[in-house]
Amino acid sequence: MGVRSGRGTLVAAVLTALLAGCAPATAATGGPPPARRAPEAAYAVGVRTLTVDPASARPLPVTVWYPADGGAVADGRFPVVVYSHGLHSLPALHAGLTSRWASAGFVVAAPAYPHTRRDARRFDRADVRHQPADGWRVIRHLARLDTRRGDPLAGHLDVTRVAAAGHSAGGFTTAGMFTMAGRSSPGGPAALLRAGIVIAGGGMAGGFAGPPAPVLFVHGTADRVVPLAVGRAAYGRAPGPAAFLSLLGQGHGAYLAPGRPGFDQVLAGTTEFLRWTLYGDPDARRRLPTVARSPGVTTFEERTVP
Template sequence: MGVQRLVAALVTALLAGCGPATAATGEPAPRAARPAPQRTYAVGVRHFVVDPGGPRPLPVTVWYPAAPPTPAATMLAATPPAATPAAATTAVPAVRPGVPVAEGRFPVVVYSHGLRSLPELHAPLTTRWAAAGFVVAAPTFPRTNLRARDFTRADVRNQPADGWRLIRHLVRLDSRDGEPLAGHLDVVRIAAAGHSAGGFTTAGMFVPGHSTRLRAGIVIAGGGLAGSFAGPVAPLLFVHGGADPIVPESVGRAAYARSLGPAAFLGLPGQGHGEYLAPGRPGFAQVLATTTDFLRWTLYDDRAALRRLPTDALLPGVTTLTTRALPA
């Protein structure tokens, strides 16, 4: 089956229904956000497997802010207003395996790949988020990844529960003796994000009564699952190409309309299923800036990033922006 027919069938199946996702149990104690970083970081990477002996082992790639910051990093408070944190991340981050985590706690982004993909194929975006001050944990899903021996698109319905399984694992890691990430994960400030089938996976993590650890979502070239976008209400950002031949923009627009609470839709007229995720392609700078602003606002309570978002999102002829109920 061709890729377009494969994902078209996926959309039909997922809109019809899905298996239940399991949220993290117990609500975390409130904790004030640390100030949003005013510099870029070098990036570290490590790998581990969640439940290696279980029925669904989940390999995970983690990109994180590394110490020390990059030599070129500057305190943005001393730079002109146009030099925003989002713009500072457009450079290619230096990624080093196993280096120490930068000082402090960092919010977490759980990033889900699409069909026949892998976490490392999304590194142009995820490493730049890490450079901006986020820990990005990207699972390799057992039956939809590029190297899966028993590939089946139907397994996407099980992936939201995998996402919550990863969140519970990260909560444990943050307090585990001898764990390099311990004390560096702000596990009460988590976002979910994903592309294509990973976007549907992200939507499916917003199950009824989900833990308030999950504070925001970014759905890229995806849509909603049956029962998704339930409370607690969390801000959502949708990113979609206007000429997407695999997941039509109308699917993303319908999910945007169904979502609860504050939401934004970044459109890329004339673009397809994800070329705007490649550095140097039209729209990449706007997608990067908008997603980074959104994460800074929702996970760091950075109101300056929220105010920047409409300007950072728009490039005439390349992007459009629709918003609903965003705070003033």
Template sequence: MGAGRLIAVAVTALLAGCAPATAVAGEATGPVSARRAPEGSYAVGVRTLTLDPRSARPLPVTIWYPASPAGVTAGRFPVVIYSHGLDSRPGLHAGLASRWAAAGFVVAAPAFPHTRRGAARFTRADVRNQPADCWRLIRHLTRLDADPGDPLAGHLDLASIAAAGHSAGGFTTAGMFTEGHQARLRAGIVIAGGGLPGSFAGPAAPLLFVHGTADPVVPVAVGRAAYRRTPGPAAFLSLLGQDHGEYLVPDSPGFAPVLATTTDFLRWTLYGDDAAGARLPADAHTPALTHYESRPAL
């Protein structure tokens, strides 16, 4: 068996069995109301909290949000749930997450109990439980938004949520898009990841795949196979000759097109900003570095 095939089989077997999420009564299911995404750039605040600290599965979370001198900037902002990869942590993805927050999104990134860097009992098999952790975080954010004593109260647009993640976090993201997933999960960004058995079902949602063509950890063929399985609108951004994540480092050549493409994708899917959607092919056009395709044309 070739190395690429071996990795694909191992990852699929590892991540099989993610339980589907169930819909919540009264959740918003209609289309996003078209509006222009914020222009310019916000200051960014950072907050940390821990879900269920006394449970068997405590979940530390880092939140980046549009900030003002008084705290959170006035208004409601769509939410992005960002999942890290194996032996990683939210802070290592601050370059991307903080810039999304500056563009007008609240980014909430859990540190998963058994796959984060420094975990006392590290096990990659626990990735199958991480989609449920993300849904637990969404439920917690719903409570915070309704709590008049919390700084985030009234600032979270929880009818417009996207999931995103890198590597094992990309598989975690795919694992949220199963049969019966909540319709308020309106978009996904899978970075150097792939699909799971049962993924890409339920309410159709646009998906963006980002992958280095020289990725030695999760071969690009794994991401492309997931892209072909998506039933709704999907796009694939290839980073030519790039590895498993060098394009996520702000000083790297690939970072600018990845940032521009992912940010406009979020503006389009969560704000309903059609002008941002129309910019996607140009965002990703960097000769000799990127290749962009979509199905249908985005």
């Protein structure tokens, strides 16, 4: 389920593990932060790697892309996106998308999950059930870095504006992260998600219950790994504002590679979605349907909440 992998079928055991391992999803709690206009100019992009809980039984390598200026983190405080890879994949294989989000004014943190990444010593697809908690470990770690004197990211992370995104099994991980929204943990902030992007994935059993948050679904109409019906079903269950970007005739993720058909629409649509949901930028909300649609390449639909 990596971006560049066309192999695999939708195995019932994968969904069984995912559905059994995650509770009903909830969304962000508390009022939204004040709206502010998203950056208009593109940033240079810096990259760093770190490890969350390196001495634990489940160390978590994380790749972080961030807005940069002259080799340092750019001035400002930036919203955070946690990006989850699919089975047999790695964060680096998604850099075409994640680095461009960073250029648009977001800090993107992508964990390499211990038992589903490409180079895992012991691959176990059922471990996806544990990945939502891993995603929240990343968020808590970033919240600590933001206050850690001397860390390059200190003072630059807006952990009140956090979104989860992911591809394939990472899309299911993203949906699973909403199960923990609104909780507090010792030494960490209340768990808040302002938005989600589910790419070639789906929801969980009884998912998307509770307070709503905007969710954007991205799916190829000819996906044989995670069929379109799985994504459509999750879209239908989402109680909050939701949108569905379809890649016509496309499979499981070739559209995530720069230069491939549909990449420009996916990049533009997801970027405007993040500008709207994390910055509160009303102009981005208005642009979203236009930039996501392309005749013969994509379709875009959305559903608002009365």
